[in-house]
Every structure is written in C-alpha cells, then in structure tokens.
Amino acid sequence: MRRILVPRARIGRIDLPTAQAHHVRDVLRMTEGTEIDVFDASGASGRGRIASISAAQVSIQVDQLNPPRPDHPKIIVAAAIPKGTRADWMIEKLSELGVHRFIPLATERSVVLPKGEAKHQRWQRLAEESARQSGRTGVMRIDALTEPQTILDQARNENTTVWHLSPAESAAPIFDLAHAIPPALLLLIGPEGGWSPAEIAAFDAAGIVPVRITQTILRVETAAIVAAAVVFSALTLERSTATIVPEATRKSS
Numbered sequence: 058m059r060r061i062l063v064p065r066a067r068i069g070r071i072d073l074p075t076a077q078a079h080h081v082r083d084v085l086r087m088t089e090g091t092e093i094d095v096f097d098a099s100g101a102s103g104r105g106r107i108a109s110i111s112a113a114q115v116s117i118q119v120d121q122l123n124p125p126r127p128d129h130p131k132i133i134v135a136a137a138i139p140k141g142t143r144a145d146w147m148i149e150k151l152s153e154l155g156v157h158r159f160i161p162l163a164t165e166r167s168v169v170l171p172k173g174e175a176k177h178q179r180w181q182r183l184a185e186e187s188a189r190q191s192g193r194t195g196v197m198r199i200d201a202l203t204e205p206q207t208i209l210d211q212a213r214n215e216n217t218t219v220w221h222l223s224p225a226e227s228a229a230p231i232f233d234l235a236h237a238i239p240p241a242l243l244l245l246i247g248p249e250g251g252w253s254p255a256e257i258a259a260f261d262a263a264g265i266v267p268v269r270i271t272q273t274i275l276r277v278e279t280a281a282i283v284a285a286a287v288v289f290s291a292l293t294l295e296r297s298t299a300t301i302v303p304e305a306t307r308k309s310s
Contacts, residue, residue, distance in 0.1 A: 058092060058093060058094050058104075059085060059087070059091075059093050059094065060093070060094045060095070060096055060189045060190075060192065061073070061077060061080075061081060061093050061094070061095050061096075061117065061189070062077055062095075062096060062097065062098075062185055062188065062189055062196070063077070063095045063096070063097055063117065063119075064097065065097050065099075065101070066095050066096060066097045066101035066102055066103045066119065066122065067101075067103075067119060067122070068103070068119055068120065068121075068122060069118070069119060070108060070116055070117070070118050070119075071095070071105075071116065071117045071118075071119060072114055072115070072116050073114075073115045073116070073117065077115070078114065078115035081107070081110070081115050082110055082112075082115055087107050087110065088107065088110065089107050089108070089109060089110055090106055090107060091106060091107045092104070092105070092106050093105060093106065093107065093117065095117060095119055096188070096189075096194075096195070097195070097196075098185075098195055098196040098198075099195055100125065100126070100194040100195035101122065101123075101125065102122070102123045102194075103119045103120075103121050103122040103123055104119070104120065104121045104123070105117050105118050105119035105120050105121070106118055106120075126194050129292065130238045130239060130240050130241065130242060130292065131157040131158070131240070131241045131242070132155070132156050132157055132238075132242050132244070132285060132288055132289065133156070133157055133158045133159075133160065133217070133241070133242065133243045133244070134151055134156050134158075134159050134160070134243075134244050134246065134281050134284075134285055135159075135160035135161075135162050135203070135205075135208050135243060135244070135245050135246070136159075136160075136161070136162055136244075136245075136246035136247075136277055136278075136280075136281045137161075137162045137164050137166075137167050137169075137246065137247055137248035137249075137277050138161050138162070138167065138169040138170070138171055138277070139169065139249070139276060139277040139278050140168065140169055143276070143277075143278045144169070144171075144180075144278070145179070145180070145183060146278060147277070147278035147281055147282065148180045148183050148184060148187075148197075148199070149183050149184075149186075149187050150187075150278075150282045151197065151281060151282060151285055152183065152184040152187035152188060152191070152193070152196075152197040153187050153190075153191040153193070154282070154285045154286055154289050155191075155193045155194070155289055156197050156285055157195075157197065157198065158197065158198040158199075158200065159180075159184075159197055159198070159199050159200065160200040160203050160208060161199075161200065161201075161202045161203065162202075162203065162204075162205060162208070162245070162246075162247075162248075163202050163203065163204050164204075164205060164247055164248050164252065164253070164256060165253040165255065165256060166247070166248045166250035166251065166252075166253055167248045168248065168249075168250075170202060171202060172202055177199060177201065180199045181199050184196055184197040184198075184199060205245065205256055205259065206259060208243070208245070209259065209260075209263050209265070212243050213263070215241065216241065217239075217241040217242070217243050218239040218241065218242050218243065219242075219243045219245060219263070219265045219266075220234065220242065220243070220244055220245065220265070220266050220267075220268040221244075221245035221246075221247070221252070221260050221265050221266070221267055221268065222244065222245065222246050222247065222267075222268055222269070222270065222280055222284060223252070223267035223268065223269055224251075224269060224274055225267060225269065226269075227267070228267035228268055228269035229266060229267065229268055229269065230268075230269055230270075231268045231269065231270045231284065231287050231288075232287070232291075234266070234268060235287055235288055235290075235291035236291060238288060238291060238292055242288065244268075244281070244284050244285065244288070245260075245265070246277055246280050246281045246284065247277075248277060249276060249277055268284070270283055270284055270287065271283075
C-alpha cells in the first residue's frame with residue numbers, strides 16, 4: 058500500500074500540500090477511494106483513503122491512527138560533506154536506515170561547505186522521499202551547517218553519547234561498543250583529509266570515544282552509512298526473537 062507524507066497524521070480530512078498533491082495526482086495517478094497509509098515527520102501514522110482529487114486540491118480521509126511504535130535509540134549522524142552527488146546518495150541511504158537527524162559538518166579540513174537554502178531543501182526532499190519508500194518511522198531531520206565544537210556543546214546539554222570515527226589502531230572496534238547502544242547516539246564522521254589535530258584534541262578533552270569500523274580508509278559517505286548500518290543492525294539483533302539453527306543441526310535433520 059502506498060505511503061503518503063502528511064503535515065500531521067490525525068483522524069479526519071487532510072488537505073495535502075501542493076508538492077504532495079502533485080505526487081499523488083500526477084505521479085502516482087491515484088483516484089478517489091484509493092486506500093493509503095499516511096505518516097508525518099514526527100513518526101505518527103495511520104490509514105485512510107483519497108477522499109477527493111482535482112486539479113486544485115487533493116484531500117485524504119484518515120479513519121485509523123496506528124499505535125506509536127516502541128521508542129528506540131535516536132541515532133544522529135554528523136558528517137563532513139562529500140563532493141557532488143555523493144552527498145545526495147549519503148542523505149538518501151542514511152534516511153533509509155532510520156537515522157533520526159543529519160548534521161552537515163564544517164570541519165577544519167572540509168572542502169565542501171554548503172550554506173545555501175536550496176541545498177538544505179533538496180536534502181529534506183530526499184529524506185522525505187526516502188521515508189515514504191522505506192517505511193521508516195518519521196522523517197530524518199536535516200540541520201544547518203554546523204561546526205564540531207557546537208555539536209559537542211549540544212550533545213553535552215542533551216545528554217547524548219558521542220563517538221567519532223577514526224582510522225587509528227588505538228580506536229575501539231565499533232562491534233565492541235554496538236552491543237549496548239545508548240538512548241541517544243551521535244556519530245561524528247570527518248572529511249577525507251581527516252580530523253585536524255585541534256579537533257582530535259577537543260574530542261579527547263570532551264571524553265569522546267574514537268571508533269574504528271575497518272582497517273581501510275573510507276570515503277565520507279561510505280563511513281557514515283556503514284557506521285549507521287552497524288548500529289541499526291545491532292539494535293535489530295538485540296530485539297530479534299528469531300532462533301538461529303546451527304548448521305550442523307540443519308544438516309542432520
């Protein structure tokens with residue numbers, strides 16, 4: 058069943074914003090009476106149908122609200138921005154994985170420093186489209202360009218655990234930490250030139266744990282997606298009720 062993003066999921070009639078109305082009417086070519094799932098950026102969801110559709114307006118009648126999903130740790134990714142379309146790909150995949158919030162980083166060695174509103178709006182659209190397709194809860198929030206120290210100050214005030222990715226041999230393997238994910242976790246991913254000595258000193262002073270995911274040097278987008286995927290995989294394993302049958306048992310049965 059199709060999922061449609063609405064301003065706020067609630068019982069009753071909802072008029073879709075222009076962009077969503079265009080998607081329903083002209084892209085999906087839905088008709089009156091079509092049943093749909095609805096969701097909003099906060100994570101609320103429900104089920105309804107197309108009540109009316111015209112060139113001027115598309116309205117949805119929501120008849121059922123779903124119970125909220127159980128709370129889960131909020132995973133936040135703050136990363137330097139890679140060049141070109143690689144940034145768009147990173148945003149899309151982080152949204153698919155279920156990342157709660159993305160913060161573009163302005164590090165000392167950053168090459169790309171997107172400050173325009175157009176880029177922010179594009180990334181927000183990508184996050185919304187990805188949320189609709191992936192079935193995730195809510196929509197990933199996109200922050201403005203932010204410096205690492207500002208993020209550290211915010212994390213301290215919000216009681217958020219912070220890990221920074223590092224290729225150093227002394228960094229903790231991410232699997233050693235992923236077995237116990239805190240309620241709010243911020244992953245810091247630096248630029249391809251690496252963190253500056255001053256940034257590493259700031260992390261050390263703040264007690265930020267350095268984390269390693271491979272023995273190789275990864276591109277920014279690869280590191281961000283892999284780190285988030287490991288964390289979400291650990292969360293899935295923690296909640297799984299599946300029973301894994303050992304290979305030897307399967308062969309003997």
